[in-house]
Amino acid sequence: MDGAFAIVKVNGQKVKRIAASSSGKLEFDLEFGQDYVVEFHKQFYATKKINVFLGQVTSEMIDIGCYGNTWHVGMIQKVEGIDYSVLDAAVGEIFFEPDKKCFGWDADYSLRVMDELERLEEELAAKKDEFESALSNAAKATSKGDFARARTSLAAAQKLFPHDSRIEELQKDIDKAAAAAKDAELADAAAAEAKQKKAEEKAKNEEF
Secondary structure (H helix, E strand, O other): OOOOEEEEEEOOEEEEEEEOOOOOOOOOOOOOOOEEEEEEEOOOEEOEEEEEEOOOOOHHHOOOOOOOOOOOOOOEEOOOOOOOHHHHOOOEEEEEEOOOOEEEEOHHHHHHHHHHHHHHHHHHHHHHHHHHHHHHHHHHHHHOOOHHHHHHHHHHHHHHOOOOHHHHHHHHHHHHHHHHHHHHHHHHHHHHHHHHHHHHHHHHHHHO
16 A cells, blocks of 8 residues: 555664555564564554564574565554554564474464454445445435535545545535536526516506
C-alpha cells in the first residue's frame, strides 16, 4: 500500500522508521540482543503491531541456512462505530526456535487473535455495504431531483468513509444538478411571469 510505513520500537522508544515503496513493500534489519515491537501504519487505517523477541539471541545461535522472515500485513480501514481495541496488542509474535536454529511465528498466539480480526473484517464489510447503499441512495435521489434526501444520504456515507474519493465526486454532481434545477425553476418562473403580464395586457387592450 503506497504511503504505508513501519516504526520499530524498543522499550516503547522509536529506534527507526521505514517508509514503504510505491508497491507497499518494506525491508529492514533488526539486531540481535533486543526485543522489538514493529508497528505498521497508514493514514486512515488501524495500526497493527508484531512482537519480535531477539533479546536472548546471538548470531552464533543462528543456523547458516536461516534467512530473514517475510511478513504480509493486511491493513484495516478505520470506520466510525467499530471497536479496534483488539489491535492495542500485537497481532503476531516471532521468536527464536532453538531446535531449528531459526525463527518462527507463535501459531497459538496468532490463532487467538485471528477470531477477533475476523470479527473486525466482518464489521468492516458490513460498514462498506452500508456505505455503498448510502452512495446509491444519494445518486438515485439526485436523479429524481430530491436534493435534500441526496445530501442526507451522502452525509451518511461520508460519516462512514469520509476520505473516499467518490464522496467529493457525488457532492459535485448533487451541487451541479441542484444548480441546474434552480436555474430551470427560475426560468419557468420568469416564463410564467411573462405569460401572466402578456395575458394582463391583452385583457386591458380588450377592455379598452
